[in-house]
Amino acid sequence: MxxxxxxxxxxxxxxxxxxxxxxxxxxxxxxxxxxxxxxxxxxxxxxxxxxxxxxxxxxxxxxxxxxxxxxxxxxxxxxxxxxxxxxxxxxxxxxxxxxxxxxxxxxxxxxxxxxxxxxxxxxxxxxxxxxxxxxxxxxxxxxxxxxxxxxxxxxxxxxxxxxxxxxxxxxxxxxxxxxxxxxxxxxxxxxxxxxxxxxxxxxxxxxxxxxxxxxxxxxxxxxxxxxxxxxxxxxxxxxxxxxxxxxxxxxxxxxxxxxxxxxxxxxxxxxxxxxxxxxxxxxxxxxxxxxxxxxxxxxxxxxxxxxxxxxxxxxxxxxxxxxxxxxxxxxxxxxxxxxxxxxxxxxxxxxxxxxxxxxxxxxxxxxxxxxxxxxxxxxxxxxxxxxxxxxxxxxxxxxxxxxxxxxxxxxxxxxxxxxxxxxxxxxxxxxxxxxxxxxxxxxxxxxxxxTSLGLTFGGNILSFSHNNLLITLILTMITMLILGMGLPTTACYIVGATIAAPALIKLGVIPLVAHFFVFYFACLSNLTPPVCLAAFTAAGIAGAGPYKVGWTSTRLGVAGFLVPFLAVYSPMLMFAGTYSTFALVEALVTAVIGVIALSAALENWLYRKCLLWERALMMVGALMLMIPGIITDIAGGIAVGIVFFNQRRSANQKN
Structure with missing residues (x-):
């Protein structure tokens, strides 16, 4: 257009x-x-x-x-x-x-x-x-x-x-x-x-x-x-x-x-x-x-x-x-x-x-x-x-x-x-x-x-999370976003790599993926309120409220925020670990569809405005596509497909 x-x-x-x-x-x-x-x-x-x-x-x-x-x-x-x-x-x-x-x-x-x-x-x-x-x-x-x-x-x-x-x-x-x-x-x-x-x-x-x-x-x-x-x-x-x-x-x-x-x-x-x-x-x-x-x-x-x-x-x-x-x-x-x-x-x-x-x-x-x-x-x-x-x-x-x-x-x-x-x-x-x-x-x-502070800090994260990987990942993400409020990206990553990455590695996360997880959120801290310098800079140019820009940036970046979690559970997306060509292709295809579907659910639009059930189903389907496993991929694909074809049909009828 x-x-x-x-x-x-x-x-x-x-x-x-x-x-x-x-x-x-x-x-x-x-x-x-x-x-x-x-x-x-x-x-x-x-x-x-x-x-x-x-x-x-x-x-x-x-x-x-x-x-x-x-x-x-x-x-x-x-x-x-x-x-x-x-x-x-x-x-x-x-x-x-x-x-x-x-x-x-x-x-x-x-x-x-x-x-x-x-x-x-x-x-x-x-x-x-x-x-x-x-x-x-x-x-x-x-x-x-x-x-x-x-x-x-x-x-x-x-x-x-x-x-x-x-x-x-x-x-x-x-x-x-x-x-x-x-x-x-x-x-x-x-x-x-x-x-x-x-x-x-x-x-x-x-x-x-x-x-x-x-x-x-x-x-x-x-x-x-x-x-x-x-x-x-x-x-x-x-x-x-x-x-x-x-x-x-x-x-x-x-x-x-x-x-x-x-x-x-x-x-x-x-x-x-x-x-x-x-x-x-x-x-x-x-x-x-x-x-x-x-x-x-x-x-x-x-x-x-x-x-x-x-x-x-x-x-x-x-x-x-x-x-x-x-x-x-x-x-x-x-x-x-x-x-x-x-x-x-x-x-x-x-x-x-x-x-x-x-x-x-x-x-x-x-x-x-x-x-x-x-x-x-x-x-x-x-x-x-x-x-x-x-x-x-x-x-x-x-x-x-x-x-x-x-x-x-x-x-x-x-x-x-x-x-x-x-x-x-x-x-x-x-x-x-x-x-x-x-x-x-x-x-x-x-x-x-x-002082072995890194090991002590990592041990406490593991203790608090009861050795649960997902909770540890969320705690690490929060730690990096808090550090990123006041530190430049490079310094934020180094601190995170010193005190947080060892906990992830201890839970079996591949070192490359663990450090990338820390690095990724050190970068994304530029977007998340209350201190988000990239968003504040953009707000000054746009003539908009700094926090309104910050929260909108976070919404726009939400699908991107899930990518590090996706990489931890599917390290083949970073070409890490052992994997087959079929598994890599499957992971790439489902990740792409999942990211697009999640973006559509967050934006509440595909071919038209989503109905409440469509938005919820697409959100669930997108998340299932991002979870490794053939069963979740099939279920997620069906959920997203239902919404896609339903919207496509109604759009064709309207035309």
Whole structure:
């Protein structure tokens, strides 16, 4: 169904050409601490840009010619990020936003001093036999304070507060009664564990940030310089713009694509939603629904292969698996998530009688590929390199080079020298927030390894649930959604993987699936009230109530919320465990039908508005299709089929 009434062409052109709306930066800065950079000019601006460029070049060099020893690589990475944290982020909202204060310079000096100290003594540490010197403790204590302050500036106060709670738990465990009590540790022992081992600040999470995550963020920065966003937007408009509810489907399509090069749900909402939300409203979608569509679509970008959120790289390292395995495992869950979102949008459009955008105003798909199709080569290239067996580090390094080369296939997409510099600077800035989250979450991981808190917490979950898998899954989901209220996705996943995933694994859940369950809900916490930053951002653009958008986002994402449970009971959907080809095909078919049926039941529409018994029967049938087993599949299929044919018959009679 095509709309005969022309839509403001300037709005469509602005979306396609990726022209920034005036309030996009302000919206992102309001809801995402990581984007609240100072704005510099003059010599200070050149100094900060120089540090960013040096950081990016260091990571490019080590990616291509060999990573340094673990602590050395992580230490240099952390030192760069500490320095940039104190230069880029003000100490507070009222503290002279664009002016670097004298105490910022002191913190910068201390950061360089501590980083240099560790590099100097590193080789001597092995000869000490584990004996620490007083200066080690002093420097380690300073580093802990620097990391907490830098994380407060870059990610918000919630993560440092949680880290301090874990520190208090380690120090005063002998005063805690019951199962959570322990013998307690001295401050010196705790600092030593955090500073001089790879189980604290310099742990696995920071190691992943110092290698894979940084290179993929830099890869995204170079893709942005080629005009990849314009290509994605044009392609989305061409493919989905003319169908019923076109702008909403464009939002899903574009947000999923852009999410591959932008790991932030909030930034994705602000960038894409600034254009798609007004377009959705212009054809008749209600403001809160338009905002919810964009929030759900943008959040899904973090679970969309091939380039997923930063937490996916941490997951690969935690599990000792290749990123390729993680990427392949994510394909079906991501597809089901977007299928649910797309179905509900389509049915909402049919229910409201909404049409698409006029085809005369939309770009031609063939023309889009002729002019910009070469920009898809880097995406294809990185998938091919990962499937070929290269590490994510090498794959990202070679794909960055490929991106630069490919950009020169068209003059309009060529990366100039200034574009190259901008990409280096943007990559470094974009990594600071993630790096500080990974560093400060080292307190959580370090204390958990020191006190066995993860095992204790997991044991209590199992005790409370009486070893019932479904109850344990629900408790884990609630834990992740609560953690996600205040923590960035990466930090939320790491905490969940440390304290909650072991309980699932103990109940027999495959480790890959258990960690994916935790990761999935760390991402979806962006949608669920009371704190749902992606939904709040969309609400600000849509001019709707934040909580109304949040609850609508949750409703739109409900089918997607069931996907992790589905994967636990049918791990073959993540290509995990042992299974036959027939079982895999059966699971895929029933999952797809179940997701569509559940979406229709929630939307209360198929060919027409559902009668009460139809809606109830379809809901039950959808859930039965999602439960493994041939009997439940047959029963669910019959239930859904009855509703489908009944609605189809009445629709034909009406016509």
């Amino acid at each position: 095509e709309n005969d009434k022309p839509i403001d062409q300037s709005a469509i052109d602005a979306f396609i050409n990726e022209e920034s709306a005036e309030n996009v930066d302000e919206v992102v800065r309001k809801y995402e601490a990581e984007s609240r950079f100072r704005k510099f000019s003059g010599n200070i601006g050149k100094l900060v840009a120089g540090i960013c460029i040096a950081m990016s070049l260091f990571h490019l060099y080590t990616a291509g010619f060999g990573v340094l020893e673990a602590i050395k690589q992580r230490n240099i990475h952390l030192t760069f990020c500490l320095v940039l944290s104190f230069l880029l982020y003000p100490s507070g909202p009222k503290g002279g936003t664009n002016r670097i204060t004298w105490w910022d310079w002191i913190l910068v000096g201390l950061s360089v001093g501590v980083g240099s100290y560790l590099m100097i003594i590193y080789d001597a540490l092995a000869n000490r036999g584990g004996v620490t010197e007083p200066m080690d403790i002093y420097m380690g204590g300073i580093l802990c304070l620097l990391v907490l302050e830098a994380a407060r500036r870059a990610t918000g106060k919630e993560l440092p507060i949680m880290a301090l709670c874990f520190v208090a738990y380690a120090l005063f465990g002998d005063m805690i009664p019951g199962e959570f009590g322990h013998r307690g540790y001295s401050l010196e022992r705790l600092i030593d564990h955090m500073f001089l081992t790879t189980e604290g600040i310099y742990g696995v999470a920071l190691g992943v940030s110092a290698t894979y995550i940084f290179l993929f963020i830099l890869f995204g920065a170079f893709l942005t310089e080629t005009g990849m966003a314009k290509f994605f937007n044009s392609l989305s408009m061409a493919v989905a713009g003319g169908s019923p509810g076109g702008p909403a489907k464009v939002a899903v399509f574009a947000s999923g694509l852009l999410g591959m090069i932008n790991g932030s749900a909030v930034a994705n909402v602000a960038t894409i939603g600034a254009f798609t939300i007004p377009l959705m409203k212009s054809i008749g979608y209600r403001p809160h629904f338009a905002g919810a569509v964009e929030a759900v679509a943008s959040t899904g970008g973090q679970i969309m292969p091939p380039v997923m959120g930063a937490a996916a790289f941490v997951m690969a390292e935690f599990l000792g698996m290749s990123y390729t395995t993680i990427m392949i495992a994510a394909v079906v869950p991501a597809a089901l998530y977007y299928l649910a979102c797309w179905t509900m949008i389509h049915l909402e459009a049919l229910k409201l009688g909404l049409s698409g955008l006029p085809k005369a105003q939309l770009p031609n798909a063939g023309e889009v590929f002729r002019k910009q199709g070469h920009l898809s080569i880097p995406i294809i290239g990185i998938v091919a390199l990962l499937l070929y067996g290269l590490t994510p580090l090498y794959a990202a390094f070679f794909t960055i080079i490929l991106t630069i080369i490919v950009s020169y296939m068209r003059k309009a997409t060529a990366i100039s020298f200034h574009g190259f510099i901008r990409a280096l600077e943007a990559g470094a800035k974009g990594s600071v927030g993630v790096a500080m989250a990974c560093a400060v979450v080292g307190f959580v991981v370090g204390v958990s390894s020191l």
